[in-house]
Amino acid sequence: MKPPKTGEMLHLRGNALDKGEPVALPLTQSSMFHLPGAPEGQDFYGRVNNPTWEHLEQVLAHLEGAPCLSFPSGMAAISAALFATVKSGSRILIPSDGYYVTRVLAERFLTNLGVSVTERPTTAFTAGGFDGFDVIFVESPSNPGLDMMDLPAIAAAVRAAGGITIADNTTMTPLGQRPLDRGIDIVVASDTKAMGGHSDLLMGHVASHCAQIMERIAEWRRVSGAIPGPHEAWLLHRGLETLDVRFDRMCSSAQVLAEQLAGHQMVKHIRYPGLPDDPSHTLARAQTTRFGFLLSITLESEAKAEAFINTCPLLRPATSFGGVHSSAERRARWGDDVDPGFIRLSVGCEPVEELWHSIEASLNRL
Structure with missing residues (x-):
């Protein structure tokens, strides 16, 4: 892949500009547009069109x-993909160890x-096959466990069984993995994370090669009102302009930190797809371009995990991930089926040597 x-992305707007137009994307903050005569082919109402979103x-x-x-938001994107592809009587398959809010949406609302x-x-997602399922929702790497699925094999098996695949690619971004290139039908992502990158917006997106699916998703957005704000769209656009630089730094630093953490006496267990002995390593090498910026460590106890998170000066104790600031949290507090000492660590853009010295010192104090 x-x-x-x-580089081409950075100049998509610039190469279409007329003389005198601004290089930076303008923010169109309007609910109404000047609309004499027939409305066809024009922006006409802020719930349907906005030039900032469109670029x-x-x-x-x-x-x-x-x-x-x-x-x-990412959940708005996931909701749109699911509500546009299921109906009463549909059968869907989702990971039991992926992002928990997707399970909440399915269990509390779709079942009703x-x-x-x-x-x-x-790790057992293909057991039992996919016959009889209408929609298969996958997440690879899983959040927070970082287990991976064979996306091409699943996509081919689901298509043969007559189903549709949706992949949540939040943890990798399109720079690390493009599930559509692997045969997946729909990709969803939370752009709140690394895509925006500065922990100052909520956004998400849906992409697909299937025109019929995208028409349904566009209709869902239009009639449900699940639209992005123009200011958030503007912020995300600005964040995307530095995504390549940030993602490269974050992934490179994560590899260094994982190798250092793997040998630390306070770390009972570590997961990072870039480590050769990680269970996800072989699949990650086959279907991603980078190993990502997320890793997990398990410490001896909840108390030690909390002490580490809350005292390391270069880690923000916060939920979510993908920002320029490295962050960490104990995922058991949200009900994930993980060890009480399990920590999801999101590596940011700090200089890696400085970050490691801070992490090492905090671990040594436990």
Whole structure:
């Protein structure tokens, strides 16, 4: 898989400018547009059109290599993809160890509409096959466990069984992995994370090569009102302009930290796909261009995990991930089925030697 051309992405707008137009993307903050006569072919109402979103979606489409629609959060994107592809009587399959809010949406809302929901763990996701399922939702690497699925094999098996695949690619971004290139039908992501990168916005997107699917998702957005704000779209566009630089730094630093942490006496267990003995390493080498910026460590106890997170000066104790500031959290506090001492660590853009010295000193004090 070749990563998208980010240099070309930076000039998508510039190469279409007329003389005197601003190089930076303008923020169009308007609910109404001047609309004499017939409305066809024009921006006409802020719930349906906005020039700032539209250019953002061109950039996202370039990164994904497919048509793209933006949403006000990652869960709004996931909701749109699911509600556009299921109906009463549909059967869906989701990971039991992926992002927990996806499970909450399925269990508390989709089931009430007559949708049957089945869960399987990532490492046994193909057990039992895919016959009879209408929608297969995958997440690879899983959040927070970092287990991986064979995306091409699953995509081919689901297509043969007559189903549709949706992949959550939040943890890798299109620079690390493009599931659509691996045969997946729909990709969703939370752009709140590394895509925006500065912990100052909520956004998400959906992309697919299938025009019919994208028409349904566009209709869902239009009638549900699940639209991004223009200011958030503008912020995300600005964040994407530095994604390549940030992602490279974060992934490179994560590899260094993982290798150092693997030998630290306070670390009971570590997961990072870039480590040769990690269970996800072989799949990661086959279907990603980088090993990502997320890693996990397990310490001896909840108390030691909390002490480490809360006293390391170069780690923000916060939920979410993908920002320029490295952050960490104990995922058991949200109900994830992990050890009480399990920590998800999101590596940011700090100088890696300084970051390691801070992490090492905090571990040594435990």
